Amino acid sequence: MQIPTDAILLRTFIGESDRWEHKPLYEAIVLAAREAHLAGATVLRGPMGFGKSSRLHTAKILRLSMDLPLVIEIVDSEEKINSFLPTLDKMIGGGLVTLEKVKVLHYRSGDDENNLKALKL
16 A cells, blocks of 8 residues: 655644444544555554643552543545545544644665565565
């Protein structure tokens, strides 16, 4: 699979305790992105953050939070990201969704590099 050099980054900010159909929302989003044949998705867990409600979520021991911030990043062509947005919209109750233009420099698996090294030998 190839993605264009000029692509779109879809970034979704949610809470760790957010759910969709009885499973973690972040998991549901990643699985839906995979089902939509998007180039890839990464979930990042934040040790601290706040959103629209200004409620602080932190991993500090004295303020143990079970709802740490999560960011899901997906990069693909503008067309494929735009076609995924209605699916994402159905799944998200609260949170923040952003889009930004990105320039893709490399998109290859580790196997691609190993194959190139083997060819050079």
